[in-house]
Amino acid sequence: MIENRPWLTVCSHLVLLLGVFIVALPVWVALVASTHPSSAFGSGSIPMWFGDQALANWQQALVGKEGQASDLLRMTVNSLIMALGITFGKILISLLSAYAIVFFRFPFRSAAFWVIFFTLMLPVEVRIVPTYEVVANLDLLNSYTGLTLPLIASATATFLFRQCFMSIPGELVEAARIDGAGPIRFFFDILLPLSRTNIAALFVILFIYGWNQYLWPLIVTTDDAYYTLVMSVKRMLSVSDGDIAWNQVMVSTLLAMIPPVLVVIGMQKLFVKGLVETEK
Amino acid sequence: MSVYFPQKYLPYLLLLPQLLVTAVFFLWPAGQAVEQAFYQEDAFGLSREFVGLDNFIELFTSPEYFASLLTTMVFSFSVAFLGLAVALWLAVMADRVIRGAMVYQTLLIWPYAVAPALAGVLWWILFDPSMGPVALALDAIGLDWNHFVNGDQAMILVVISATWKQISYNFLFFLAGLQAIPRSLLEAAAIDGAGPSKRFWGIVFPLLSPTTFFLLVVNLVYAFFDTFGVIDATTQGGPGQSTTTMVYKVFNDGFVGLDLGSSAAQSVVLMVIVALMTVIQFRYIERKVQY
Numbered sequence: 001m002i003e004n005r006p007w008l009t010v011c012s013h014l015v016l017l018l019g020v021f022i023v024a025l026p027v028w029v030a031l032v033a034s035t036h037p038s039s040a041f042g043s044g045s046i047p048m049w050f051g052d053q054a055l056a057n058w059q060q061a062l063v064g065k066e067g068q069a070s071d072l073l074r075m076t077v078n079s080l081i082m083a084l085g086i087t088f089g090k091i092l093i094s095l096l097s098a099y100a101i102v103f104f105r106f107p108f109r110s111a112a113f114w115v116i117f118f119t120l121m122l123p124v125e126v127r128i129v130p131t132y133e134v135v136a137n138l139d140l141l142n143s144y145t146g147l148t149l150p151l152i153a154s155a156t157a158t159f160l161f162r163q164c165f166m167s168i169p170g171e172l173v174e175a176a177r178i179d180g181a182g183p184i185r186f187f188f189d190i191l192l193p194l195s196r197t198n199i200a201a202l203f204v205i206l207f208i209y210g211w212n213q214y215l216w217p218l219i220v221t222t223d224d225a226y227y228t229l230v231m232s233v234k235r236m237l238s239v240s241d242g243d244i245a246w247n248q249v250m251v252s253t254l255l256a257m258i259p260p261v262l263v264v265i266g267m268q269k270l271f272v273k274g275l276v277e278t279e280k
Numbered sequence: 281m282s283v284y285f286p287q288k289y290l291p292y293l294l295l296l297p298q299l300l301v302t303a304v305f306f307l308w309p310a311g312q313a314v315e316q317a318f319y320q321e322d323a324f325g326l327s328r329e330f331v332g333l334d335n336f337i338e339l340f341t342s343p344e345y346f347a348s349l350l351t352t353m354v355f356s357f358s359v360a361f362l363g364l365a366v367a368l369w370l371a372v373m374a375d376r377v378i379r380g381a382m383v384y385q386t387l388l389i390w391p392y393a394v395a396p397a398l399a400g401v402l403w404w405i406l407f408d409p410s411m412g413p414v415a416l417a418l419d420a421i422g423l424d425w426n427h428f429v430n431g432d433q434a435m436i437l438v439v440i441s442a443t444w445k446q447i448s449y450n451f452l453f454f455l456a457g458l459q460a461i462p463r464s465l466l467e468a469a470a471i472d473g474a475g476p477s478k479r480f481w482g483i484v485f486p487l488l489s490p491t492t493f494f495l496l497v498v499n500l501v502y503a504f505f506d507t508f509g510v511i512d513a514t515t516q517g518g519p520g521q522s523t524t525t526m527v528y529k530v531f532n533d534g535f536v537g538l539d540l541g542s543s544a545a546q547s548v549v550l551m552v553i554v555a556l557m558t559v560i561q562f563r564y565i566e567r568k569v570q571y
Contacts, residue, residue, distance in 0.1 A: 005476070008376070008476060009376065009377060011373075012373040012374075012376045012377050013373075013377060013380075015369065015370065015373045016370060016373050016374060016377070016384050019366070019370045019373075019384075019388060020384065020387045020388060023387070023388055023391055023444065023447065023448075024387070025406070026399075026402035026403055026405075026406055026444070027402065029402070029405065029406055029413065030402055030405070033405070046405065046408075046411050046412065046413055092297075093297040093298040093301065094298065096294040096295070096297060096298065097294060097295050097297075097298040097299075099294055100290075100291035100292075100294035100295045101291075101295075103284060103285055104284055104285055104287065104290065104291035104294075105284045106288065106291045106292065109291075112295050112299060115299060115302055115303075115307070116298060116299075116302060118302070118306070118307070119302050119306045120558055121551065121554045121555045121558045122306050122310055122551060122554065123505045123506075123554065125505050125506075125508050125527050125530070125531070126505065126527065126530065126547050126550035126551055126554060127306075127309045127310050127313050127547050127551070128530060128531055128534065128535075128547075129313070129316075129530070129531075129534035129535065129540060129543050129544065129547070130308075130309035130310070130312035130313045130316065130544070130547070131305060131309040132535075133309070133312065134304065134305065134308055134309050134312070135305075138304075149301065149305070150301075150305040152301055153298060153301040153302045153305060153306060158298065170283040171283075173283040173284075173285075174283050177283070177285075182285075183285040183287055183290060186285075208392070208393050211395070212393075212394075212395035212396070212397075212509075214395060214396065214397045214508070214509035214512070214513075215508050215509065215512070215531070218512075219535065230395045230397055230398060230509075231397070233397065233398060233401055233513065234397060234401075234512065234513045237401065237513065246405070249401070250405075253398050253401055253402065256395065256398055257393065257394045257395070257398055260393035260394070260395075261390045261393045261394065263393065264389065264390050264392060264393040265386060265390055268385075268386060268389070271389075272389075272452060275392075275449070275452060276452070276453070276456065
């Protein structure tokens with residue numbers, strides 16, 4: 001504290017509370033809307049306080065109406081498979097390639113590095129049509145491989161691990177070699193334990209990235225057995241305007257945002273670390 | 281580091297998975313896009329003919345493409361400016377209060393985890409002309425809100441949705457930047473009689489400029505490439521073309537309009553833009569390292 005200005009402190013709190021309020025407003029409305037019957041949305045405004053249909057709506061969404069099973073659970077599983085597949089895939093191949101680039105000297109080392117760097121410049125959105133064609137040619141549409149594999153090349157994760165490995169003192173490598181440890185032993189017994197926090201921090205960031213994929217699952221899946229949560233909300237909205245079941249849309253929206261939000265709040269320290277380190 | 285493992289073939293084996301995925305899903309499609317950009321394909325994909333630079337010429341002379349370029353600029357700079365301004369304001373306030381800064385941080389950062397498409401849907405409902413509370417409040421003060429017909433209002437809506445999600449990110453970086461500023465500097469200025477606003481503009485803001493510049497680039501990249509979901513889940517580029525950004529147009533012309541040649545040419549243009557932005561980002565990081 002530099003000086004005591006009580007009014008300014010009060011103002012700061014007010015501004016922050018206003019910020020928190022605006023940030024939370026859409027989710028509040030979604031939460032409230034998910035507790036009303038669908039008839040509540042036909043006329044007038046969206047209710048601002050909880051209704052009594054919460055249990056019924058969530059039950060219908062999660063268990064399904066009588067006679068037909070719910071899609072949401074399967075979509076949740078699909079989302080999880082996609083998010084975890086992308087996360088573990090990215091971490092695995094980035095660990096390996098960063099290991100090769102930092103701890104070995106071989107011809108074309110810098111060429112390999114630049115090829116990986118190049119992927120940073122080609123987000124999937126800008127080359128969406130040809131990427132779709134490649135995946136279609138490989139017969140990977142409507143499969144978990146098609147959902148995850150094309151997204152697991154990651155320049156940022158490779159850079160982060162490279163940075164982290166380069167800070168490991170050369171004496172450690174020397175000592176390991178004198179003690180007779182080969183590169184594989186070194187990788188598992190020394191490198192992996194040393195990069196544990198980096199892996200965990202990256203896990204948080206990549207899980208959110210994978211879970212929130214939207215365009216890619218939208219175009220590579222036409223079979224509803226492979227739909228994911230985030231993309232399905234859009235499909236629920238693409239019926240004619242009067243027929244949208246807003247309460248069900250809100251339940252799905254909330255369900256689709258709960259896992260990543262929980263990950264961010266629960267692992268806040270790792271999340272902040274991961275965010276700051278992947279970007280620098 | 282100067283100690284390496286002597287194995288000759290192991291490193292190639294280690295690099296293989298990453299390079300394979302990169303080659304198949306990044307370089308090959310990128311190459312295809314470049315090739316396709318020089319051909320004109322009929323709508324059924326049965327035949328194609330080499331047309332040279334025609335796709336590009338058509339693109340750069342089409343008023344629609346310039347409209348989408350303009351839309352992208354308006355959208356990206358609005359998102360970046362609004363996101364930075366709000367986040368900086370909140371971060372300065374959070375840096376001021378001693379009690380509860382961490383609580384505010386927790387309450388402000390979670391939107392980072394919300395998918396852009398879902399952020400769009402949430403705000404879409406708040407602004408729904410017939411039942412959204414915000415739209416009704418605007419109607420009550422005499423502002424007729426209908427983003428289904430009014431292009432400017434549709435743009436405002438996607439800007440708000442996209443910004444809402446990004447504030448958390450900017451906030452974290454600004455807060456970290458603010459906490460890194462030495463207290464002694466601010467105390468010295470206070471003793472010399474500089475008030476809070478003078479200290480902010482005279483000391484804090486200039487010292488934050490590396491963070492601000494970094495965030496500006498990141499936010500522009502985000503608005504360019506990661507906001508497809510916001511637009512697709514809400515306005516779908518409309519009404520008319522008023523929210524069709526360049527990335528949305530690549531998708532729309534390719535998958536909906538089936539004009540593959542034009543879509544590929546647009547991909548090539550976008551790749552050049554990303555390459556430029558990446559170079560700027562790295563230049564900046566290199567410069568920072570030399571400090």
